[in-house]
Amino acid sequence: MSQYQEKATVSRVEQLSAKNYRLTLDSPDISGAAKAGQFVMIRTGLAKDPLLRRPFSIHQTSANGQFQIYFKVVGRGTDMLARVKAGEIMSVFGPLGRGFRIKKNSPAIIIGGGLGIAPMLFLAKSICRLKTDCSNDHIILGGRERSEVEPLVNDFRQFGLRLGLATDDGSYGHQGYVTDLLKSLDLHPGYTVYACGPEPMMARVYSICKSGSMQCQVSVESVMACGMGACLGCSRMTKKGTYTHVCLNGPVFNAEELIWNS
Amino acid sequence: MSQYQEKATVSRVEQLSAKNYRLTLDSPDISGAAKAGQFVMIRTGLAKDPLLRRPFSIHQTSANGQFQIYFKVVGRGTDMLARVKAGEIMSVFGPLGRGFRIKKNSPAIIIGGGLGIAPMLFLAKSICRLKTDCSNDHIILGGRERSEVEPLVNDFRQFGLRLGLATDDGSYGHQGYVTDLLKSLDLHPGYTVYACGPEPMMARVYSICKSGSMQCQVSVESVMACGMGACLGCSRMTKKGTYTHVCLNGPVFNAEELIWNS
């Protein structure tokens, strides 16, 4: 398990919508070692405030030693990150955590909701590379409105998998939930569903998978201080009644291991 | 006494030597109200660290609503300030303090040492404006080496006053102290000496003035939290045995009011 603390140069900053940004970082060690579903911890400023690094999924990597993160401005750290300019240098730590366990022989349904779309590009890429043909696999992207989904769609199109789109307000794709689209598929127990998004979405996805006897992997969030097992801050209760740590044993879990309130 | 908290746009950033910078800020209210010797308090970052504003002398103002500061990177706040880019917006508070009391009918000797050169450009300008002819006034600039003095000399040349230059290492102008140059002048009690620089320099200047019965005004520094009389942090002992406050009663004092260790 190789983890690196790299000084990464920002090579590109894209503003994809009012609050959503994408950064491209030159970070050969991290991008070389990363697997889909893993994350990095980024220091968003130079000073002591904000103090802690912030966790971000690896959005995609490229062969030339770069990786991207896709994020939304929600607070002080992400606000600072959105002000970063190309050429600046950031301290990045990763890749961290356990990513998705790709089931090579099982058709995939990838579901990303809102910012949960972030890790799914890397996952879709990895699945298609592993399978060479992924035209039987599905990807479902959803969000509250058009701007949360549309800017990313082209990136997903390149793999040739079947794409379903949904927004809560119907401003883009199906009006409704990603789970509507999931249910509309001809589901069978052979599928593996990979999901990332808001907790209620993942809970609904898991309950569909459970009734359909499908494998379900989810990427969950937690407040993190260290991202690598040192602080024990990122605990989450498991069905066994013990705490697991999202940064070490996740962020991707088999959904059945966790407790879902819904 | 008008003081403003302005959101000032940075219109220019100049790096004058390895560690010395000059910022030009669009700040019509402050530049309109400022007098030579006054200062501003600048927030150097957006976050809570560094927490406090930093004090900087007003280097010069311009008729189009701009003022400049000239500063050296010595710690975290000035380091952040040196990274500011044109177009960024900073919170600036001023003008603060009591500036120089220009004696219209007295020939002036202006002495700036190191960063103490900063307020002297504004002072020279103000003196020359008030007197219309200042060719009998003197200005003496000094520093440890060439880079502390040379980049500013042209700005001082424009007023037509007599210019003396000194560096500790002799790399520019006279090798030695500004006080050597002061002593070499034909001094008489009519002069008013205005000085800003390291404490030992000001102490020596004052002792020369004292023996020559010349008026001496000095601009001194102090650690400041508020810059406007609210915290009582910037105290300095006076000859009377009471504390005075640099931000309110200074930064420019008659040297004879203060205690000088030398």
Next chain:
Amino acid sequence: MEFVDNREDIFPDLRVNIGSLEIANPVMTASGTFGYAREFENLMNLHRLGAVIVKGISLHPRPGNPPPRIVETACGMLNAIGLQNVGVDRFISEKMDYLAGLNIPVIVNILGDSLAEYREIAERLVGVPGIAGIEVNISCPNVKKGGVAFGTDPSMAAVVTKAVKEGADVPVMVKLSPNVSDITLVARAVEDGGADSISLINTLIGMAIDLKTRRPVLANVIGGLSGPAIKPVALRMVYQVASSVSIPVIGVGGIETTEDALEFLLAGASAIQIGTANFINPRVSEEIVEGISKYVVDENLPSIRSIIGGLSINDG
């Protein structure tokens, strides 16, 4: 006249009660961080303040500590001003006229070296027009005699409170030191001593060292830590004290924004004080009054009072 619609005057309703003292809104400026208010007159609208608390006043003038008196720390600052002030008599003759003219409640922060001094200061303030209350500083870390011991020993704190109450003709707020093992013990002691309200926290005791000179940065060696760094400690203590006493609690420590202020109200504070933040943004207290006002409107609250102590604790 009966047709005049007065709703604009009371909506949003920001009034809070500090015992018998009703103030227009819960925002006060903290002692030692707002001078004697006049320093701010050109920078903000002083009339918007709920109350002004002035720099600590002692019986006799005090010169304060030698410099350096302040040093910045991570998200905070240490101060060792040493209670520089003009003394109670000159305070009354030189400062109170202006303050009384502001027509906002003025609370006088006082500090003594002995019980007798505390009581005497309170007595000298009797009948002075414009004084709405006294805040008793039993917690300043920057004076060598008395101060600290009073604030850390519950029974001494109670006795000081009693002494000031006996002397004073206005409500008495006692300001607690956070440098104690159990803040609720001190709080209950001053409540028993007759305090009308409690404010907390004063500064945490801290120190900074200059590596180059190998000396303490502050001439006084130690100083009081304030600013956002201490907010979590202040919030915890306000919550603990508000749950332990029945008199009003005023929260102070690291408040910089409207959100900070509202958090203290949720924790049980009836009002808040703004300290170090005044140095960074001299308009901050007015901005927080505006922010609280907006919050009451946006959240459709009947009054700001409805959120005081409104924190829900999960027992789940």
Next chain:
Amino acid sequence: MEFVDNREDIFPDLRVNIGSLEIANPVMTASGTFGYAREFENLMNLHRLGAVIVKGISLHPRPGNPPPRIVETACGMLNAIGLQNVGVDRFISEKMDYLAGLNIPVIVNILGDSLAEYREIAERLVGVPGIAGIEVNISCPNVKKGGVAFGTDPSMAAVVTKAVKEGADVPVMVKLSPNVSDITLVARAVEDGGADSISLINTLIGMAIDLKTRRPVLANVIGGLSGPAIKPVALRMVYQVASSVSIPVIGVGGIETTEDALEFLLAGASAIQIGTANFINPRVSEEIVEGISKYVVDENLPSIRSIIGGLSINDG
């Protein structure tokens, strides 16, 4: 052989003594912030550390608190991990082999609910290879029983120290809580109780509130404040304690840089611990070892020991 020049081995001389324990340099990792060291093996050279202090161990395994367990504050963080740990037996069987193999001093941080538990943990650690010392946590704010009371009451602190000393076969370091009125009283009590050294500070008790949900952010309501925000308090307490006891003091609280570490040594600490900073830069402890080494060379010091307690106080 007598011609071998060994100066390179001892220059720069970073060795310090914690009572009978000599460590190669004054840099330790603080309990609860460095896991069981293995988490860092790919990120830094563990062999460069003066000592490793592992996560607090209790007699029986503890699940820890429900999430959220951490929240960032201004220049700091609150944690309420709740002493999640595998218990002393599994610690010995699962973790000690690796730790012993590192060949650096391992100090085991322990916590009990009762005197008997403290002593029993110490006894179970007797004879376990690789353990260089025990650090007694009498100050964790995150467990409801025992912990807090032990740390804030000097006589209880002394009794716990005695109990652990009776059980242990290695030097005992007692870790003090900063949430007390007079830290020197507790320090002297644990010295009298037989402590071989004292470490301080543990976290300050704090709280954070989520305005949107109107609930405490931490499921545990309160948590321990750590990070740069608390450094001034830690430095002051280390200075006070180092001036009050004759056993070695180990400084901890907000150390992020070499300069921070050196300031604690000047204040009287014989060694330092690095906590929260490990989360931000997992290599920080090694970098500080390097930084101290460079300082000793640059300043031409005979050894790092020569600056311990070297603070000059102006009496002027």
